[in-house]
Amino acid sequence: MVAGMPGARPTGGRAAGRLVRLARAAAAAFICLLVVRALAGWRPASLASPSCLEGCVSAQHVPGQPAAKQKKRVGWVGHTFDARPPSGLSVLEARQVASENFGNLVWAYGAWQLVDHNATQLVPLEPPGPYTAPVEVVLLPTANMLMNASKYEAIKAYTNTVLGIAEAVTAPIVLVGVGSQVRFEDQHGGGGGGGEAAAASDFSAASTVVLHPQQVAFLRRVEQSGGLTITRRKFTAALVEGAGLAPALPLGCPSLFINHDPSLGASLKRKWEAVVAARDPKLRLAVTLPKVHKDLPPPTDLLRLLAERVLGAFPASIVVLQTADDMNTLQLLHDRHGLYLPPHRIRYFYDVESWVDGLAACCDLVWGFRIHGTMAALMAGVPGVVISRDFRIKELAEAMAVPSADILHARLDPDAFDLFDFLEGSVAGAFAGFDARRRQVARVYAREFKRLGLALHPGIAALAASTG
Incomplete structure (x- = not known):
């Protein structure tokens, strides 16, 4: 207000009145803020546990009822499946939201569904890091990353990425489904056409594959973490042992359990x-x-x-x-x-x-x-x-x-x-042996997940407990 206008108050009175109005406005704004936040699901810090603020589901404890169990935080490396991708994309467009090989999604999704999501919070560990999120176990599904040192350049960047993650975390690492990319003709000199017929496809060829030191270092770090290495089968398991490491678990691909029907x-x-x-x-x-x-x-x-x-x-x-x-x-x-x-x-x-x-x-x-x-x-x-x-x-x-x-x-x-x-x-x-093999593999997962304190998906646990 300008001094001298009709009805003007003395300067001191104007200041006091202004403070009163500001206080009332601030109080009204604070009440509105509380209402909006309440509608959005927010609670004051005194009512929220640290785990709730980190994103997991939590609720105020009601006397006489058991408190909500905190989810186990498990590090996750790779493609996430929190949301479905948009439909109608071309093959080239889909590569940007999925993978260069859509088949890779199948094994990654299988690994994602190994855990009980009602008891597990998967925490993405995304390059370039830093990988400082507190986790109790790391789930690291990977595909055909192991290959002869002579072809290492093709997998060098990925190897360095997962090695960096493995060296940064202190939790046990579960390496799921690691395999090798070795063609029959790579080992026996066959060609792309009829020459393949002269090649042999027995697993003894694993003895001729020499892994790059960085890949050996990665596998050794997984072993030292107290976790486990799950390979595709005999050939990759032979590569791991040939590098001087402990025997791996040759269980195949976790996509084996996307369907939980025991029959x-x-x-x-x-x-x-x-x-x-x-x-x-x-x-x-x-x-x-x-x-x-x-x-x-x-x-x-x-x-x-x-x-x-x-x-x-x-x-x-x-x-x-x-x-x-x-x-x-x-x-x-x-x-x-x-x-x-x-x-x-x-x-x-x-x-x-x-x-x-x-x-x-x-x-x-x-x-x-x-x-x-x-x-x-x-x-x-x-x-x-x-x-x-x-x-x-x-x-x-x-x-x-x-x-x-x-x-x-x-x-x-x-x-x-x-x-x-x-x-x-x-x-x-x-x-003929498909159901029996699934039960056998499910039981190994049940045993190892129990050792690591991981909650296995109930459907896989039921398979492990089923009989033929």
Whole structure:
């Protein structure tokens, strides 16, 4: 107010009145703030525990009722599955929110679902760090990171990242599903086409692989942490022991437990036998494509077999893409073998739950060259078979009792191949030991998680407790 106006108060009175008005306004604002925060779920610090402020679910304790149990904080390394990705993305767009190989999501999701999320808070440990979040255990799912030192540059950056995490944390580390990326021809000098037939695919080749010192240092740090190393199967386990480390647990991939039905294998076996018995040319077949290595000639005979004896022979078949390179393989099938697939026969999934649901709705059988494309099918209750072209796929399939055929012995003759003969002859006894193997692996997880104080997913715990 300006001095001298009608009704003006003395200067001292103006100041006192202003203070009163400010105090009233501040009180009103504070009350509004409390109301807004109450509606948003906030409570004053006196009513909130430190764990609640860190993001876990907590509630004010009510006398006479048990207090809410605090979740165990477990470090997580890798892709997170807190939210579903947006739909409608192209393959190239999906790579930005998922992975360059959509199959990687299947094993990562399997590892994410190993724990009981009602008792566990997964805390992402994201590079470049610092990795200072307090955690009691670290869950580190990884894929085919181990390889001969001569090829180390391809995995150097990732190795340094996980080694940095392992050295920074003090909690036990659970390394889940580590595998090797060693092709049959890398060890035996075979080529990309017919030369592969001369190679041998026995696991004795592990003795010729020498790991880089950084990879050995990473594995040793996991061992020293008091955690455990879970490998894909025998080949990778042999690499670990060959590096002078303690024996690993060869349990396969955690995607084995996405479906918790204790009789899943029996159901898959019945469906498999029905497919073989029917020999229906209208079979709703899903095909996963082989990886075409850029440093090798295209596998001409294999591509011709796909074009003429599989995709061309079954008009109701579809292709399930897992990488952008698979689109190049489709182009090769068109340019060299005249195969054209309309858009409705080409599919891809970059969300695991959609993948499982999609295969359950569309297909009677999955056949092809991608282990995690096959695992998505099995978890959907759809029988499938994978053809292994390297030690990684071979050892994974054998570790989980998944129907498989070694490409070197699979009789994939492009002039004579018959899918149903292949299913009967090359994959005899499909799913015979699948349920028993799942129970066996689940029991190992139950034992080791109990040792580390980790809450195992109830569905896996039920599998471990089930009987055949």
